[in-house]
Amino acid sequence: MPEALGEFEHHVLLAILRRGSTSYSVDIVRELEERTGKSVGVTSIFVTLRRLETKGLLTSEVIVPDQGHKRRYFSLTPAALDRLESAREAFLNLWDGVLTGDAGAPGHGNT
Incomplete structure (x- = not known):
């Protein structure tokens, strides 16, 4: 079984998935701040990106534009997409029936 991912991971x-095929760290920070309403430190992003890459969930590529500084762009691997889908399914299963009041009913996990 793969190592569990933390909430920030x-x-x-998800921020990279929302942005499309490749994402730059600054764009990831902006996406997270817009979506969560919380301030995100650039250092925490870099540490997390490296950790996710080490886990095989991201690949990266350094691109040097004609003018400007080189940038490292990150992409999700198929393993990352699988992990996100599994987490989504588990989360939705846990929420099943909670808002409708059926969570404690037979067949909804409270046997």
Whole structure:
């Protein structure tokens, strides 16, 4: 079984997924801040991106534009997409029936 991901790691993966095929660290920070309403430190992003890359959930590529500084762009791997889908399904299963009041009913996990 793969190592569990933390909440912030999930958020980073989802931010990259939302942005499309490749994402730059500053764009990831902006996406997270817009979506969560919380301030995100650039250092925490870099540490998390490296950790996710080490876990095989991201790939990265350094691109040097014609003018400007080189940038490292991150992409999700198929393993990351699988992990996100599994987490989504588990989360939705846990919420099933909670808002309708059926969570404690037979067949909803409270046997």
